[in-house]
Amino acid sequence: MSGFKRFLATARPLNKTPCWTAYPSSSGTRALVKPFVNSSLRYASTSSSGSSDGSNTNSSSGRWKSKWRTFKYLALMVGAGTVSYGALTTYYRRHPIRQAEPDKTKKTLVILGTGWGATSLLKTLDTSLYNVVVVSPRNYFLFTPLLPSCTVGTIEHRSIMEPIRHITRHKQRAVHFYEASCTDIDPVNKIITVEDQSDIKGEISKSTISYDFLVVAVGAENNTFGIKGVTEHACFLKEIWDARRIRTKLMDCIETAAFPGQTNEEIERLLHMVVVGGGPTGVEYAGELHDFLVEDLIDWYPDLANKVKLTLVEAQPTVLPMFDRKLVEYTESTFQSHKINILTNSAVKEVSDKSITIETKDKERLDVPYGLLVWATGNTQRSLVRDLMTKLSSEQTSRRGLLVDEFLRVKGDSAIWALGDATFTRYAPLAQVANQQGQYLGKFFNKLGRLEAQQQQALLKALPADKENASSSTLGEDPSWPKMRTFHYSYQGSLAYIGADRAIADVPFFGTKVASGGFATYLFWKSAYASLLFNPRNQAMVLTDWTKKTIFGRDISRE
8 A cells, every 4th residue: 555545545634533544564563653743734525514423513612612601701890880880880879978068158949848859859959059948848759649549558658758868968069948938038138038837946946038039849739729628627638648548448447347247338438548639640530449349348357348439530531531532531440440439520518527518410410439549639738839829910920830931930039949749831730840840940950050149149130031033043242051851851751550561651652642552551661760769768669568578469458
């Protein structure tokens, strides 16, 4: 055999196994010789597209293992970073920074209220530019969209309350907060009167505060429309103590109905829950009450659960008039399947301790007995706002709230601004409106505060009163002056929970409105509200409450 043929016979394709070949020796015996194989040679018995021994499969498996290891390392790094960021954020929120003391050379900005508008203003405001004072009878911000969930124990009260000092203590310059009610505004002398209305008072319970700029964000109060007996016998749903009262009275009705010897007529009255108002608040409360009945009462009060009756009373032709018609029909059909009675075109004329008088569309009057009455209708102005409107009567010609210009400045006074439910504008009285107004006003005051005192006065005088001029005016010859843009509201959509893990949504999407309802919308509703909570603490508490309710059910104890 020639040398070249012997080489081809002994060559192997990159095989680590030694290739030994027998050759004849001079002595007549055979010797084992290991041939030299050049590593650069690539011989294979199969084509380049694959091999019969599965070598390509092993190579592909190795690549997948390498990618999986890379993914695991990346996931580990992202997880570690997220945990570290969360820990640092929690530590920062738990340990506030050292703040600068008030500066006498700065102007005093007084904010009345701790609602949506005031809180978003405070979060946006650069407090190093002003001496900021906040006055409110409650020392917390309340996330009102989830308030109906508190009435039946789906969410605990503390979960949607954020102490206002958790915000003020993280500002650059110290903010003075006083838990008190503003009882009077003197626009001539720029002085407000505050009064401590808590149960425990000190030696001084009334004082005055001077201001350079004032923001009125006190919200509104429930509108009873002058109907007799509403204030004395109905439960409202606007503040946290309203939710506590409803929860207590609800359990009182149930336990009283279970008292031995009650007549059937009295049991029916005690277990009839009436909601007046077909807006989002009334509809969501009816949905939460239905869930409480189906998911909890039926287990712990089997003899009474089937006797509970829910009625929703609305003066307009339909409930949820601000939603798409298809969503209104979907809500009404859902309530009908849940055996929630809807009385539209029905106006409440009188309220007593055990019944309400309703006038139907046909002018027929009905006496409806009830155990629990929840009043969730419109708003009316607080006495403080009405008094200020009287003092500025030459410019304040509306009875529905303070009139403001396009910069949210109160008409008739260049040093007072107002936002939220305390005002009367072309926008609906919604939380998202007040929230955007607060953000706008915070940016406005940040720009204003960076100017010198004389420039501030000149700029405030130069602010145009109408929107058309404001959008094109440079507001001064000095190019260093900021351009003060007017307020523009951006509609973010409407959400409402209707019970049985269903919700409706009417949201804008690329210039059009998208209307949806059902379980998927309910998940969107939960994620949207959880993300809108102002801090991780409340987000964690709300998510925990939802989880506890799913696993253990709602608490049926009477508070």
